[in-house]
Structures are given as C-alpha cells and as structure tokens.
Amino acid sequence: MHTKQVIKAGKQTGEATKALVMLHGRGGSAEDILGLAQHLPVNDFALFAPQATNNTWYPYSFLAAPKDNEPWLSGALAVVNDVVADIEATGIKKENIYFLGFSQGACLTLEYVARHASRFGGAVAFTGGLIGDQIYKENYTGDFAGTPIFIGTSDPDPHVPVDRVLASTAILTEMNAQVTQKIYKNMGHTINQDEISQVNDLIFKES
Template sequence: MHTKNILQAGNTSNATKALIMLHGRGGSAQDILSLADLLQVEDFLLLAPQATNSTWYPHSFMAEIDSNQPYLDSALALVGDTVQEALAKGIQEEHIYFLGFSQGACLTLEYVTRHAKRYGGAIAFTGGLIGDQIYQNNYSGNFYDTPVFIGSSDPDFHVPVSRVHESTQILESMGAQVTEKIYPGMPHTIVQDEIDQANLVLGGG
C-alpha cells in the first residue's frame, strides 16, 4: 500500500493551474519533476506523488487486475489525494493536468478514464489502460473535449501498440480529443517530439 508522500514544486503560492506528474516503475517523484525543465509550466503548481518502493503496482499493467491489487487501488487513491491537494489550493478541475511515463502513464490514463470530466489535459508517455483486457464498466463520465496526448513506440517491450489503440478509442468514445503518435523503433524513453506534443496540451487550457 502506498504512503501519502506528494512532492510540490513550481508555483506553490498562487497558481491557477496544476500538473500532476506520475513517475515510472523504479523511478521517483524527483525524477519526473525534473521533466518540468522541458515543459511550458512556469506558472503551474507541480505535484508528484511518490510510489512506495518506487512501484505503483507489482506486475505488468496487462496482468489480471486482481494480481495487482491492493496496490493498484491504493495508487489510484493516491492520485485522487493529489487531485484534492490541487483543489484545496483553489485550482479548478478544468485547470488540472496529468502527465505520466510508462507505469505512471498507465496510471494516468486509468485514473482520468475512471473519473472522466473536463480536465486541463492528460499526457501519457508510453502507456495504456490497465488490465488483462479493457474493462469498460470501470470507466465513466465525459471528458468534454479534454486534450489528451498518448505517445508510444512500435514495438515496445512493455506496452503493445494494440493496447495504445484500444485506449485511444475508449477515451475518444468518452469525449476526449486524443492525439496518438506511434514512434517506430523508439527506445523506452521520451523523445523531443513527445515533449513538443505535451507542450501543445499544456498550453491549450
């Protein structure tokens, strides 16, 4: 289970926008916060929760959901706590943005799709919705044209392109404006074009 440990950076006093940043497996909140140097978030409150033992859930995101419990539910709850921190500072939901890499990208997509509403935007660097299959009943709400960027490589050792496509279809069916980009032969990393796409999302709300 995850201990509540949420790092804050950026504009911590009077921000009107917030970016919630979710690190990958084996990473840290500090690691993902360093990405802010490449992003157009000068006036944003930055919030980065830390996964206990640096892992949001133990197995592949495409394993049976029960095999990743109770860690997955705990991780989703921690993201919810992070959203509440932004709201407590007076930041409206439509000005809350989400960003994640790899395992954090999967968690990002899973959280926002389970709680679809008009957000500022969501950015998933190599990820997809979680589960051995898509469980449509887990998802509810309407994104009301929330901009979403999903980038991934082909092939990727961790994230099959088919799951990226399925995830895009689900989000679009729920009203998201999704930009999906597949990068042939890209390593399991973040490339400059993805940063450029992320900045388009961050600048749009």
C-alpha cells in the same frame, strides 16, 4: 500499500491557477519525473509528484488481471485521487488540473482519468495504456468534454503493446476526449523530443 508522499515544486498553490500531477514510472522517483518539467511551459503551474512505495505503483505488468495488482493498484489510484482533492481544496478547478506520466505512471494516469472523466486541463501518457488483462469499460465513467490527451509510444515497446494503446485511444475518444496518438517506429522505452514538442503545443499551449 502506498503512503501519500508528494513532492511539490513550481508555483505555490496559493498563487498558481493551474496544477500538474506528475506520475513516475516503475523504478523511477518523484524527483525523476519532476525533472521533465524543465522541458515544459509550466512556469505558472503548481507541480505535484507523488512517490510510489518502493518506487513501484503496482507489482506486475499493467496487462495482468487487476486483482493480481491489488491492493497496490487501488492504493495508487487513491493516492492520485487524494492529490487531486488537495489541489481542488486550494481553489484550482478540475479544468485547470493536468496529468502527466511515463510508463507505469502513464498507465496510472490514463486509468485514473478514465475512471474520473471530467473536463480536465489535459493528460499526457508517455508510453502507456489502460490497465488490465483486458479493458474493463465498466470501470470508466464520466465525460471528458473535449479534454486534450496525448499518448505517445514506440512500435515495438518492450512493456506496452501498440494494440493496447490503440484500444485505449478508442475508449478515451468515445468518452469525448480529444486524443492525439503518436506511434514512433523503434523509439525504445523513452521520451523523445517530438513528444515534448507535441504536448507543449497540444496540452500546455506554449505561446
């Protein structure tokens, strides 16, 4: 199971009015994903990057039956929930909490926010979709109340089928998120400059 190990960066929580939870991909690390922050206008944010045990949030594909990824999946969601609770305990409200993930971390990001839908600051999924061999709508509750969400992916992507991205966008939209979905032809399993520009304009409101 995951132990809660979180690398913090950016503003101290006592000073920051906003927080960004950053979730790394399979085989990545908290340090890796924190490196993305230099490309984002988040100088005023407290940054939180949890580290997955053995660098993996759950062992199998996100398209496996959820029970096959247990107890790791529930453990990963619990880590994110603990981080959010820690942030709220410092006085930062949900509408000022943001989420960002890449690949496995993007899937975890979308799964977490869909299970706890509220008016968040925003969410960014660089190549990800809702988790499961099918989409389990009964797991998703709440109302995003206009929360901006960005999902970008490649067509094709070796790990994330475009149809799962489309289905995830549809469900998040039903839950009143303002979803921007971008599909890039043959981008590969990576993050491109257009995605960075999109999230800076749509989510972080670069001024």
